[in-house]
Amino acid sequence: MTLPTIKALAISEQVxxxxxxxxxxxxxxxxxxxxxxxxxxxxxxxxxxxxxxVLTSLKSPAELAQFPPTFLPQEWMFSNYAxxxxxxxxxxxxxxxxxxxxxxxxxxxxxxxxxxxxxxxxYFKGREAIFLAFIAxxxxxxxxxxxxxxxxxxxxxxxxxxxxxxxxxxxxxDTWWALIIPGGLSASAIFLFRQFxxxxxxxxxxAARIDGLGEFRIFSQIYxxxxxxxxxTVGLLTFQESWNNFLWPLLVTTSSDLRVIQVxxxxxxxxxxxxxxxxxxxxxxxxxxxxxxxIFAQKYFIQGFTNAGIK
Amino acid sequence: MTTTERHPIRSAEAAAKQVSPSTAPxxxxxxxxxxxxxxxxxxxxxxxxxxxxGLWTLIPVIATFYLSFTDYGIxxxxxxxxxxxxxxMFNDAVFMQSIGxxxxxxxxxxxxxxxxxxxxxxxxxxxxxxxxxxxxxxxLPQVTATVAIAMVWLxxxxxxxxxxxxxLETLGLPGQAWLVDPQWALPAVILVGAWQGIGIxxxxxxxxxxxxxxxxxxxASLDGASSIRKFxxxxxxxxxxxxxxxxxxxxxxxxxxxxxxxxxTDGGPANATTMMTYEVYRSAFQEFRMGMASAQxxxxxxxxxxxxxxxxxxxxxxx
Numbered sequence: 001m002t003l004p005t006i007k008a009l010a011i012s013e014q015v016x017x018x019x020x021x022x023x024x025x026x027x028x029x030x031x032x033x034x035x036x037x038x039x040x041x042x043x044x045x046x047x048x049x050x051x052x053x054v055l056t057s058l059k060s061p062a063e064l065a066q067f068p069p070t071f072l073p074q075e076w077m078f079s080n081y082a083x084x085x086x087x088x089x090x091x092x093x094x095x096x097x098x099x100x101x102x103x104x105x106x107x108x109x110x111x112x113x114x115x116x117x118x119x120x121x122x123y124f125k126g127r128e129a130i131f132l133a134f135i136a137x138x139x140x141x142x143x144x145x146x147x148x149x150x151x152x153x154x155x156x157x158x159x160x161x162x163x164x165x166x167x168x169x170x171x172x173x174d175t176w177w178a179l180i181i182p183g184g185l186s187a188s189a190i191f192l193f194r195q196f197x198x199x200x201x202x203x204x205x206x207a208a209r210i211d212g213l214g215e216f217r218i219f220s221q222i223y224x225x226x227x228x229x230x231x232x233t234v235g236l237l238t239f240q241e242s243w244n245n246f247l248w249p250l251l252v253t254t255s256s257d258l259r260v261i262q263v264x265x266x267x268x269x270x271x272x273x274x275x276x277x278x279x280x281x282x283x284x285x286x287x288x289x290x291x292x293x294x295i296f297a298q299k300y301f302i303q304g305f306t307n308a309g310i311k
Numbered sequence: 312m313t314t315t316e317r318h319p320i321r322s323a324e325a326a327a328k329q330v331s332p333s334t335a336p337x338x339x340x341x342x343x344x345x346x347x348x349x350x351x352x353x354x355x356x357x358x359x360x361x362x363x364x365g366l367w368t369l370i371p372v373i374a375t376f377y378l379s380f381t382d383y384g385i386x387x388x389x390x391x392x393x394x395x396x397x398x399x400m401f402n403d404a405v406f407m408q409s410i411g412x413x414x415x416x417x418x419x420x421x422x423x424x425x426x427x428x429x430x431x432x433x434x435x436x437x438x439x440x441x442x443x444x445x446x447x448x449x450x451l452p453q454v455t456a457t458v459a460i461a462m463v464w465l466x467x468x469x470x471x472x473x474x475x476x477x478x479l480e481t482l483g484l485p486g487q488a489w490l491v492d493p494q495w496a497l498p499a500v501i502l503v504g505a506w507q508g509i510g511i512x513x514x515x516x517x518x519x520x521x522x523x524x525x526x527x528x529x530x531a532s533l534d535g536a537s538s539i540r541k542f543x544x545x546x547x548x549x550x551x552x553x554x555x556x557x558x559x560x561x562x563x564x565x566x567x568x569x570x571x572x573x574x575x576t577d578g579g580p581a582n583a584t585t586m587m588t589y590e591v592y593r594s595a596f597q598e599f600r601m602g603m604a605s606a607q608x609x610x611x612x613x614x615x616x617x618x619x620x621x622x623x624x625x626x627x628x629x630x
Contacts, residue, residue, distance in 0.1 A: 031538070035434050036441065042431060043448035046506070050451065052474055053463045068477040115360035122353035130361060137368045139619060141567055143588050144612040145371035147378065147595050147604050152371065154385070185363045209345075215352030244456035246570045251596060262458040266574060269462065276466055283462045287455050294454045295447065301454065305511055306518045 053287070057081070057280035064276050077277065084281040088271075089256065093264035094285065100179050100249075100260060101242040107184040108238045109231055116193025117219045121205060131194075137187040142247075150251055153178045178252035179260070183242065189234050192304075196230035197223060233304040236297055243290060261286045375612075378605035385599055396606035406607065409585045412497060416586065417565040420504040425557060428509050432516035433546060446517075453510035461574035464503045465490070468575075490576050493583040500584050503571055508564070512557045519553030520546070552626075559622040563615055587611045 056064065057080055059073045085091055118124075119131050153172040156162060161169025172178040200223055208218045224231070246262040253259060259267065265282055294301055379396055381389035400406050431449055435442055452460055467474045468489040476486030489499040523546070531541050569588040572578060578585035578593070585593075587607065595604030 032437075032439070035437070036439065039431070039434055039439070039441070039445045042427075043445050046448045046452060046509070048474075049460070049463045049467060049506075050455075052467060056466060064472060067472055068480060069472055069474060111359045111363070114356040118353040118356040122349055122356070124350040124353040127353070127357075130357060133369070134364060137364050137372075139616075140368055140372055141563070141612060141615050143567060143569075143591050143608045144375050145368055146591070147601050147608065148371035148374035149367060150595070151374070151385075151601065152366070182367045185360060187364055187368065190360055190364075215349050215356075219356070240454055244458070246456070246458045246573070247592070262456050265458055265462055269465070269574070276469075276472075279462060280466065283459045286459045290454050290456070291451065294451070298443075298447065302450075302514055305453070306514050 050287070050291075053280050054284055057084075057277055057284050059277055061275070061277060080277045080281050081285075084278040084285075087275070087278050088264060088268045088282065090261065090264060090282050090285055092257070093259050093261040096179075096258060097243055097261040098289075101239045103180050104184050104242040105235045105238045107180075108186065108189045109235050111185050112189040112234065113193050113224060113227075113231065114219065115190045116195075117197050117223060119190070119194045120197035121223070122215065134187045134190055138191060146247070146251070149182055149248075153182065153252055173252055174254050174258060176258070179249055179258065183245065183248060186238075189238060192234050193227075193230065196227045200226055229300065229303070232297065232300040236293065236300050237304040239293070240290060240301070375605045375608055378602050379609045380606075381602040383600075383602040383605075385601060389602065392602070396603050397610075400603065400606055400610070405582050405585065406587075406590050408582050409587050409590045410610075412583070412585060413566055413568070413587045415497065416501055416504060416568060417562055419501045420508055420565050421558065421561040423501075423505040424508040425512055425554070425561065427505075428512035428557070429516050429550065429554070431509065432513045432520055433542065435513070435517060436520045446513075449513050450510035452507040457507065457570035458574055460507060461503065461571040464499075464571075465575055468499055491580055493581045496576050496580055496583045500568075500571060500575055503575065504565065504568060507571075508561065512561065515553055515557050516550065519550055523549045555622070555626065559618060562618050566611065566615055566618075587614075 055071070055073060058076050058078065059070070059080075060075055060077050063070055063074055119127060119134075154170065155166030156171035156177070157164050157166045159169070159177065160171045160173065160175065162171050163169075172181075204222055204226075205218055208222050213222070244262065245260070246266070249258075249260040250263050250266070253263070265279070265286055268282055269279055378389060380391060380393060382392045382395070383389035431445075435445055439445070470476060470486065470488040470491065473486075473489075475489065479486050487495045489495050527545050527549075528541055531545060536544065567588055568586055569592065572584055572586055572589050573592075576584040578589050588611065591604050591607045591611065594600045594607060
């Protein structure tokens with residue numbers, strides 16, 4: 001069997017069209033209008049803080065000291081953004097966050113998909129036990145592991161001046177290792193991948209095996225291309241979580257060179273909490289990438305959030 | 312997920328084993344080398360993840376329990392002190408207050424945002440033209456970082472120049488020193504939590520609404536039921552499993568509130584907004600009492616485990 005036919009087979013089994021359900025078809029004009037009004041008011045409540053953030057970032061200090069506040073800036077101070085970048089190295093923070101989020105996404109997609117595939121499609125001794133262990137790890141809250149995780153990083157042997165027993169130095173603290181390795185993979189990503197691989201038909205692997213393909217090639221050339229949307233979903237969720245992460249980078253880094261954007265914001269606020277226009281400009285810069293990513297890839301985010309649920 | 316799907320290979324293997332060696336020795340041998348190769352591939356593929364999860368989740372969890380019985384300040388080796396941390400913790404007024412605050416925060420944010428989410432989801436499920444825009448608006452706070460969102464709210468809550476007090480003034484209501492006043496700080500934090508948490512709940516409800524059989528509504532329409540009647544007699548009962556799911560994950564999420572506390576109030580004023588997670592953070596990384604912090608996180612974990620187990624029991628009874 002050639003690859004295109006295998007794909008067609010998988011796709012034909014996969015696609016189910018769910019019609020949109022409505023609980024009344026003949027919404028009367030007035031009722032629909034009322035609903036729209038309610039939803040517009042609700043949307044405004046959700047969006048005003050974001051709008052306020054952008055508007056504040058464009059106002060002059062004098063205007064910010066007025067009460068009641070003006071809505072639109074009297075003078076649009078686009079120069080605030082340049083001044084913010086001068087006041088704190090937000091460009092660097094931005095780059096750090098980007099590097100970390102991208103690396104986390106790559107690690108999660110590569111290792112997570114392999115593990116998910118093995119759990120879903122290969123039988124080996126101990127598989128069920130490993131799967132159960134992963135499920136148990138899913139339920140562990142962040143705060144139950146954060147202290148020992150920090151200690152592991154600090155006492156990482158042979159790093160940062162530590163001896164073989166992890167004593168004497170600072171280990172991975174304040175290094176890229178600490179930012180990248182511990183958060184690189186999560187049990188939930190593995191679980192999601194497993195579910196996606198499980199949903200594919202078995203005929204494919206049988207056909208591929210008759211064609212003499214090895215397990216790694218079945219994984220990489222047949223099954224994984226079929227779950228591209230799932231990869232997008234898990235990848236985006238990982239990126240988002242990593243970009244928004246705050247506590248861990250706060251704990252393991254001290255130098256400004258390694259600061260991520262969320263920590264940069266918090267530090268900037270503590271240093272100088274009177275310059276709201278700069279703080280809001282920094283916040284806007286920290287927010288825009290996720291907003292843009294979300295607007296363009298909404299479908300995948302929504303799939304991920306409803307599927308994952310358990311965070 | 313059915314059980315047959317879960318063990319497709321195992322059953323094939325079992326079938327292969329039943330072929331007796333005397334009748335088909337060659338065939339069996341061929342299968343087992345291929346099978347060996349597959350198993351090795353399986354192990355190779357899963358090993359990196361096993362190591363990662365083992366090192367960064369399994370060992371830390373065990374260590375947390377161990378450390379919770381010790382006095383440990385990083386510089387000297389942990390000293391075993393039995394239940395001293397727990398005794399001290401439950402006699403500590405601030406930690407008890409943090410439990411109270413966490414429960415209170417959960418008590419308000421979860422139901423409020425759930426109620427808003429279910430209403431929005433139902434309204435959004437009617438194929439309105441602006442549907443996509445509304446959904447984006449309600450979901451946006453969920454994808455943006457809590458730290459960034461908290462920064463914006465910090466400015467909105469500003470007692471002197473903030474948007475909130477300005478709006479209250481136009482309505483003729485008195486402004487407050489929101490985050491500085493012990494009476495108002497926790498409600499202000501709750502407002503932010505409820506506001507941010509609507510999106511995910513709304514999404515899960517939308518997904519659940521899509522699964523309700525439309526014929527139920529059609530039948531009700533024929534009987535002349537009003538929209539409100541349909542909502543309470545059909546939608547609400549049909550959403551029960553989703554509601555339960557949303558409820559559990561929301562409680563688990565609310566119990567772990569941290570980022571916005573760090574930015575908005577730092578636990579203050581007068582510990583009015585300190586949370587269990589915040590106390591863990593404070594013990595571990597400000598006072599460097601790793602044993603105490605571990606004991607506190609064990610208590611937090613116990614709360615969450617309790618919620619999870621209760622939920623398991625209730626769902627089982629429903630099945």
